[in-house]
Amino acid sequence: MMLQGHFISMSYANYDIYMSEIFKEGHSSNVLFNAWGFMRGLTAPLFFTISGTVFSYLLHVQLKKDTANPFWKLKRVKKGLRRGLMLLIIGYLIQINFKYIGYYFQGHVNPHFFTFHVLQCIGVGILSLILVTYLGAKLKISFHWLYALVGLSLFLGTFFIRSTVDYLPYHFPEIIQNMIQGPETEFSIFPWMGFVFFGGFFGSLIALYDWQFDKRKLLKFSILFAVSSFAIGWGFTFLSWLTPQYQHAANPQHLWYFDRLGFVFLLFALFIPLSEWKVAKQPLFIGMGQNTFFVYVAHAILLYGAFIGYSLRDLLQARLSGFSSFIGAVIFLVFFALVVQYLPNIKSFFRNFRTKFIP
Numbered sequence: 001m002m003l004q005g006h007f008i009s010m011s012y013a014n015y016d017i018y019m020s021e022i023f024k025e026g027h028s029s030n031v032l033f034n035a036w037g038f039m040r041g042l043t044a045p046l047f048f049t050i051s052g053t054v055f056s057y058l059l060h061v062q063l064k065k066d067t068a069n070p071f072w073k074l075k076r077v078k079k080g081l082r083r084g085l086m087l088l089i090i091g092y093l094i095q096i097n098f099k100y101i102g103y104y105f106q107g108h109v110n111p112h113f114f115t116f117h118v119l120q121c122i123g124v125g126i127l128s129l130i131l132v133t134y135l136g137a138k139l140k141i142s143f144h145w146l147y148a149l150v151g152l153s154l155f156l157g158t159f160f161i162r163s164t165v166d167y168l169p170y171h172f173p174e175i176i177q178n179m180i181q182g183p184e185t186e187f188s189i190f191p192w193m194g195f196v197f198f199g200g201f202f203g204s205l206i207a208l209y210d211w212q213f214d215k216r217k218l219l220k221f222s223i224l225f226a227v228s229s230f231a232i233g234w235g236f237t238f239l240s241w242l243t244p245q246y247q248h249a250a251n252p253q254h255l256w257y258f259d260r261l262g263f264v265f266l267l268f269a270l271f272i273p274l275s276e277w278k279v280a281k282q283p284l285f286i287g288m289g290q291n292t293f294f295v296y297v298a299h300a301i302l303l304y305g306a307f308i309g310y311s312l313r314d315l316l317q318a319r320l321s322g323f324s325s326f327i328g329a330v331i332f333l334v335f336f337a338l339v340v341q342y343l344p345n346i347k348s349f350f351r352n353f354r355t356k357f358i359p
Contacts, residue, residue, distance in 0.1 A: 002047065002296070003336060004329040005040040006303055011316040012325040032322075044118070044187070045195050045260040046267060047292075051122050052199025053206075055080060056129060060143065060207035063133075071134050080130050087123030087293075094119075094300055099309020114175040115184040119296070124179070124189065125196030132197075144208065147201040152232075154194030155257050159236070161190050191257040198261055202268075219272045226265035233258025287340045294343070295336055 009015050018028035018037070027034050062076045071077060095113045096104075103110070129147075136146045161168060161181050168181045178184045202225065205211065211218040237255055274280055288295070297306070305311035320328060339346075 001039065001043040003299055003333050005043050006299065007329040007332045008036070008325045009040070010303060010313055011318070011320040011328055012322060013318050013320060014322070015318065041256075042260065042263055042267065044192070045257070045264050047118070048122060048125070048192055048195035049199035049202075049261070049264045052125060052129065052196035052201075053203040054199075055126055056147070056200035056203030057207050057212075058203075059129075059133065060204045063137075064207065071137055077130055080126050084123045084126035084130070087119045087126070090297065091117055091119030091123060094297060094306040096307065097305065097309045098307060099305070111174070111184055114178055114182075115186055116175075116178040116182075116188060117186045120179075121187040121189065121192045122196065125193045128193065129196065129200050144201050144204045147197045147204060151194045151197035151201060154189065154197065155191050156236070158191040158194070158257065159240070159255070194257065195261065195264070202265075215272055215276075219269050222265050222269040222272065226262045226269065229258055229262035229265060233262070284337060284341055287343070288337065291340050291343060295340070298339070299332075299336070 014030075014033075018030055018033045021028040022034075022037065028037070059074075059076045059080065062074055066074060092113065095110075095115055095117070097110065097112075100110065128150075132146060132150055133143060135141075136143045164181075166181075167177045167183065169177065174182055174184065176182075179189050181188060181190075205221070206218070209217075211221065233255060236258070240255075279285060300306040301308060301311070303312055305313060316328070
């Protein structure tokens with residue numbers, strides 16, 4: 001979803017035209033683009049929610065089994081701290097563009113370096129999940145309800161933050177403002193980290209009640225959570241209509257996160273029976289899911305010129321027809337499937353190559 005979505009949005013000549021129609025009318029004049037755009041809009045919410053679900057599930061499985069070790073000594077906690085910090089650091093590093101290295105040596109800083117993007121937000125989300133889990137253990141509060149409360153607070157906080165056009169927090173450095181609402185904000189903590197916490201809510205319940213062994217119950221609760229998310233979103237929308245000063249914030253474009261979360265849980269409900277298919281158990285299919293971090297960084301380099309400054313965007317940006325963009329996206333997907341398939345061999349080659357020169 002990410003690979004084809006980013007390739008088509010970068011290369012399709014009419015992308016900006018149709019997107020402007022969607023912002024004005026709520027839909028474009030192209031039915032196929034509407035369907036594709038809807039699915040593309042689910043990619044990031046799905047990515048964030050799954051990140052929270054998987055991490056929370058693995059953490060709470062260990063919490064159930066390992067009651068002897070202190071919280072900060074748990075293997076999953078230590079691994080989560082390392083992963084969260086790594087995502088945060090690499091998220092900023094890939095925004096360095098060595099094409100402009102001379103500009104940097106002159107003492108200038110590219111403002112895009114401070115952009116708060118996907119990796120940074122997921123990294124902060126994982127670190128926050130660990131901290132909230134520790135507080136829940138200390139205060140003896142049910143983890144899933146604590147996650148849900150934090151997630152809901154992040155969603156509702158977005159409603160009020162988007163009611164102002166000012167950069168927030170006031171008078172803070174840009175790198176901090178971009179995490180909330182700043183000049184270089186892409187995936188802010190509000191609401192995006194809310195998806196991580198609602199994923200954590202779902203993952204902790206799966207671990208607590210062993211839903212992974214009861215697919216019917218897992219399917220039932222996925223649908224229940226989807227319906228609940230839609231209902232909560234519409235409930236707050238109705239309440240916002242009664243508050244004139246927040247009517248601007250109540251515009252559908254500022255309340256999309258409740259609907260998106262609902263659709264994410266519907267996708268979870270779809271994935272549950274699909275997980276039994278043979279194709280879902282193929283090594284290549286599983287490998288693509290196990291190497292999402294590598295795929296994300298590699299696609300950012302190839303498509304947007306992260307680090308190196310040169311990319312496919314220099315050749316293809318807004319230059320392809322719909323059919324050509326579709327074919328290009330298929331080729332892009334196949335390329336990454338082949339890379340992931342041979343990734344163990346590639347890693348082995350570089351490992352052997354390094355040992356030949358480093359005693």
